[in-house]
Amino acid sequence: MNFTLEIWRQFDGSDEEDKGRFETFKVTDIDPDASILEMLDQLNERLSREKKRNIAFDSDCREGICGTCALVIDGTPHGPQQVTSCQTYMRDFIDGQTITIEPFRASTFPVVRDLAVDRGALDRVIQAGGYISTTTGPQPDPNAMPVAPEVQEKAMDAAICIGCGACVAACPNGAAMLFTGAKVTHLNVLPQGQPERESRVVGMVEQMDAEGFGGCTNYGECSRVCPQEISIDVIGMLNREYRKAKTKRKPKTEKAMSTQ
Amino acid sequence: MLEYWRSTVGKKQFVAVTGAILVGYLILHMLGNLNSAFGPGADEARVDWYAHWLRTFGEPLLPRETILWVVRVVLLGALIVHITGIAQLVKRNREARPANFPAKRIGRSVESMAMLGTGILLLAFIIFHILQFTTLSIHVTPVEEGAVYANLYWVFQKWYFLAIYLAALVLVGMHLRHGIWSLFQTLGLDNPSRNQKLRHGATALVVILVIGFGSVPVLFFTDVLDPPREVALATILSGVFT
Ligand code: HEM
Ligand code: SF4
Ligand code: FES
Numbered sequence: 328m329n330f331t332l333e334i335w336r337q338f339d340g341s342d343e344e345d346k347g348r349f350e351t352f353k354v355t356d357i358d359p360d361a362s363i364l365e366m367l368d369q370l371n372e373r374l375s376r377e378k379k380r381n382i383a384f385d386s387d388c389r390e391g392i393c394g395t396c397a398l399v400i401d402g403t404p405h406g407p408q409q410v411t412s413c414q415t416y417m418r419d420f421i422d423g424q425t426i427t428i429e430p431f432r433a434s435t436f437p438v439v440r441d442l443a444v445d446r447g448a449l450d451r452v453i454q455a456g457g458y459i460s461t462t463t464g465p466q467p468d469p470n471a472m473p474v475a476p477e478v479q480e481k482a483m484d485a486a487i488c489i490g491c492g493a494c495v496a497a498c499p500n501g502a503a504m505l506f507t508g509a510k511v512t513h514l515n516v517l518p519q520g521q522p523e524r525e526s527r528v529v530g531m532v533e534q535m536d537a538e539g540f541g542g543c544t545n546y547g548e549c550s551r552v553c554p555q556e557i558s559i560d561v562i563g564m565l566n567r568e569y570r571k572a573k574t575k576r577k578p579k580t581e582k583a584m585s586t587q
Numbered sequence: 588m589l590e591y592w593r594s595t596v597g598k599k600q601f602v603a604v605t606g607a608i609l610v611g612y613l614i615l616h617m618l619g620n621l622n623s624a625f626g627p628g629a630d631e632a633r634v635d636w637y638a639h640w641l642r643t644f645g646e647p648l649l650p651r652e653t654i655l656w657v658v659r660v661v662l663l664g665a666l667i668v669h670i671t672g673i674a675q676l677v678k679r680n681r682e683a684r685p686a687n688f689p690a691k692r693i694g695r696s697v698e699s700m701a702m703l704g705t706g707i708l709l710l711a712f713i714i715f716h717i718l719q720f721t722t723l724s725i726h727v728t729p730v731e732e733g734a735v736y737a738n739l740y741w742v743f744q745k746w747y748f749l750a751i752y753l754a755a756l757v758l759v760g761m762h763l764r765h766g767i768w769s770l771f772q773t774l775g776l777d778n779p780s781r782n783q784k785l786r787h788g789a790t791a792l793v794v795i796l797v798i799g800f801g802s803v804p805v806l807f808f809t810d811v812l813d814p815p816r817e818v819a820l821a822t823i824l825s826g827v828f829t
Contacts, residue, residue, distance in 0.1 A: 496690075497690060499690040501684045532594050532595070533594065536595050542679060545699065546699050558779065563776075563777045
């Protein structure tokens with residue numbers, strides 16, 4: 328298959344203030360079963376032979392489970408198929424068509440180079456509450472913490488978020504609510520997550536704001552690009568947990584302690 | 588509380604609560620308006636009686652118009668919080684997206700995209716509406732303190748006023764079709780099994796509001812509702828004298 332590619336280029340190293348631009352490439356003889364990343368690999372090999380600067384892009388597992396790949400394909404994060412970029416195959420496109428490839432767009436995801444962006448902001452949101460406290464030492468009794476199947480299912484439906492950030496890139500407000508909602512839901516419904524239940528949601532929301540993510544207006548675009556099909560129900564859960572944490576009356580002793 | 592308001596999630600919850608207060612008021616306002624559909628009445632139009640009742644409600648326990656003013660202050664407060672919250676959120680949301688790269692529309696609804704536009708136009712309409720029927724400052728048609736039925740009748744003889752009010756209802760309908768569902772989601776009052784019902788419920792409530800509000804001006808314009816009593820009297824009298 329043959330394609331014309333409009334690829335975003337930025338920061339070739341010569342200019343700190345580089346605002347970026349599209350560059351046009353023609354590729355020929357592409358295997359329909361090649362992924363879009365493999366197609367970019369081929370292009371990069373050619374660029375290397377021509378002694379031109381390679382196109383930078385992120386990838387790792389290339390099997391849709393790590394969340395590293397991050398391309399905006401024809402305006403849609405991860406492309407038209409609602410799978411990760413690495414699982415987007417050239418057979419999904421029409422022979423001869425022009426494909427536009429951009430980095431994930433969000434003010435919180437600064438471009439590192441070309442198609443690679445820095446998604447460290449999501450890691451810092453995790454650090455602000457996406458963990459549980461657990462005791463080390465002897466193995467706990469497996470039956471000590473019963474988890475009902477419905478709860479387990481709900482937790483797992485949220486836990487499958489691979490942290491790719493497509494939800495942020497798809498959001499007209501650059502909000503990270505689907506990602507954070509998935510993390511909060513995953514841990515807050517499980518017994519292991521109860522000790523930090525409130526500090527988790529408050530901490531993660533504060534970190535989202537500190538990073539400069541926008542707010543949710545319930546458009547629902549995030550869920551439509553999420554390769555893991557996380558539902559916006561997790562955002563309802565986040566909102567509920569946050570409201571409860573903020574409107575709960577603190578016991579007197581805790582109040583006295585916090586004012587000291 | 589201040590921390591709650593400062594966070595994006597908390598601010599949006601203030602917007603949702605104040606939005607819910609305004610929607611609650613709209614429902615009562617619509618029911619109140621329907622009093623006009625009882626016509627000019629034998630000696631007093633029912634809507635005039637109703638307006639009088641609103642002002643004297645609670646007397647003699649409370650001074651005249653107490654409840655009316657409480658409601659007005661609550662509504663104004665709610666509107667101010669609603670708009671302030673939205674203004675600050677819109678600013679944050681714009682900054683979170685790089686300039687010149689708007690997100691492609693994949694599936695978001697027209698109503699949700701138009702929230703800011705319909706909201707601002709609604710604000711303009713609310714100001715106009717208060718000038719017309721509360722402060723009686725628009726003298727295109729005869730207006731008189733206390734004569735609610737007559738004021739309504741004359742205003743809705745004009746096709747352009749009818750058009751303005753019906754257009755405003757389209758705005759209300761659009762704003763609330765997204766807004767009513769959205770507020771449940773924002774407050775985390777939804778749950779997966781209820782979500783679809785909430786969407787349909789929001790649409791149903793919007794239809795009821797639009798028909799409830801819209802019927803009154805249309806009934807006046809189409810002369811289904813009789814002219815106010817003074818006019819009726821005047822025409823009868825003029826009939827007698829000619
Ligand atoms: C007067 C000027 C107004 C402006 C500028 C305005 C603007 C907005 C905006 C931009 C939103 C955000 C929607 C979203 O992000 O999902 C919103 C939400 C909402 N508005 Fe308004 N609005 C106004 C008046 C009203 C009135 C009069 C009502 C009630 C009748 C109302 C009810 C609501 C509701 C229920 C929401 C949903 C809250 C949520 O998303 O959780 N608004 N408004
Ligand atoms: S919620 Fe979905 S789109 Fe967002 S980071 Fe997780 S997997 Fe990616
Ligand atoms: S490279 Fe791991 S998900 Fe795409």
